[in-house]
Amino acid sequence: MFYQLYELNHAMMAPWRAAADAMRLAYANPLNPFAHTYLGRAAAAGLEVFERTTRRYGKPEFGLAETIVDGTSVAVNERVVWRQPFCNLIHFERAVPKGRTSDPRVLIVAPMSGHYATLLRGTVEALLPQSDVYITDWIDARVVPLTEGTFDLDDYIEYVIEMLHFLGPDTHVIAVCQPAVPVLAAVALMEADNDPLSPSSMTLMGGPIDTRINPTSVNQLAEDKPITWFRDNVIMPVPFPQPGFMRPVYPGFLQLSGFMSMNLDRHMTATKEFFEHLVKNDGDAAEKHRDFYDEYMAVMDLTAEFYLQTVETVFMRHALPKGEMMHRGRPVDTTAIRKVALLTVEGENDDISGVGQTKAAQTICTNIPENMRMHYMQPDVGHYGVFNGSRFRREIAPRITAFQRQHARSAKPSLPRIIKGGKSA
Known part of the structure; x- marks a missing residue:
């Protein structure tokens, strides 16, 4: 009620x-x-x-109509190129001259933790001058009818894999905050399958890979309460007349x-x-x-199954760093990652994902060669400053772009096909 x-x-x-x-x-x-x-x-x-x-507050707009490429202002066209019931994939198409050397193709996986993907507007804006940017646009669960089925952490991981398959070879993936765990899991599963479309590099920023390290107040809440408390106290059905009427959500x-x-x-x-x-x-x-x-103030609902599975897997059982995480009954083995370069980024004053929680990915991905891994901690920024603001633009974004260019697998990545209604066009 x-x-x-x-x-x-x-x-x-x-x-x-x-x-x-x-x-x-x-x-x-x-x-x-x-x-x-x-x-x-x-x-x-x-x-x-x-x-x-x-x-x-309604869903904000990205509003990125132009960017600077090679010192020249070019138009940017925001276009949905892949659709599923709980997520759209947006491509920021830049009107660059034909024949120009291709920039790194970058998939930004935005957090599905209450705010819309537009929270990463500054991230996209900083990367656009030197990158071909795509971003996940997660859909408010209260507008998704029950007939579209459920969406949990396993589905999230499969969405990431499907998007990487859609984008094709030599894609670089960036996970900001919450998606660090499912993106790392998705890459581990692809590498275990020797998937030729696994990303060239993976950048994890301010993510809860191992919340046992420097736990914050957010982490502590999950430690102090059983999963039944969350199920009984924060899960509610979407009220009428929303399209997702009766869908159980975390509002x-x-x-x-x-x-x-x-x-x-x-x-x-x-x-x-x-x-x-x-x-x-x-x-x-x-x-x-x-x-x-x-x-x-613009927020969205999360499906109950996704929220509860994430809380239990990531914050209570610490399944990924313990080597106990499963996907559809299959173990997620981070040691299988060998060909994907890894960059981890943290903020010195992060009060959401404590210092060391993201860097833990470097520890559990033991088979990535040393020359394909890097960790960077940005001084004097909190959680938001890891992916937005002047220090991000000046200090972090150039490091991400340089890392991606260093570990590109081909000089000219192929273009992805367009997906309409979840099927190949």
Whole structure:
């Protein structure tokens, strides 16, 4: 019933949000003399804070219309090239001159942990000038009808393998945060099969490979509670009239509440400063706040089976680093990885995936040659700074691109086919 009550409360607040927005526009209208007074600006600011605090944030857009390639601005076209019920694969097509030497083909596996793939907008933007970028666009579970079946961690791994097969040889895969475990598992399974389409390199960034190392508060919660607690307390059916009606999910708003509570004082301070910026007519600072929270507050539901299997496998049993992880009854053997280069990236101040948790991949992938592996820890960044921000653009992204170019298997990768409706075109 909790999810239904949340939806009901949101619906009941709709008229108040509409009224607040209308009053804000009236107070902010330059033709209104009151708008030029301190009280008028304060009233408009308070009404905007109320509206933003109580609204539901929709899925953001990537909005990457152009990039710089070889010093020249080129257009970027965002296109879905592969579809499945729970994920689309987006290609950022750059209008580069024909005959130009191909850049590394990069598959970015975005986190399926509450936020949309647009959280990695900065990651994509930093890599576009020197890479042919694809990204997983995971679909909100509450809009997927029950008739499409279930989606768990095993399905996630199979999606990654299918996408690598679709993209073809000499693809480089990047896993940001949560996907580090399923991507590593997918590569291990492909290598065990001597799959010729296994990626040329694998970059794991801020991921929970072994959460026994420097456990964070997020890791500790999973340690303190049995899996039945999560099943009984955070799994809820999608309410009517959503397309995924009655699908059991871990709601995005619960995940967001957890994120917010971890740094509640910081978010309250940010809201107070946003109000002050509005009153002072500091438009640039206010717009930065809007941009960040429009992304941060936009959340999606996860299927119950995926969430519970991930919590139990990754955070409770630590199955992958122990060598006990299974996929459809088959052991996931990380020692089978021999031909895929490995780069691990961590942030010194990461409070989600502690220092050493991602580097653990270097320890369990024992058969990757030393000249095909590298670890980098970025000083003075937290979890978000591992894949976004100025230090990522300046320090991390160039290292990723250089590593991929160093370990490319061919000079000119072939182009993938287009997949429509999950079938080869």
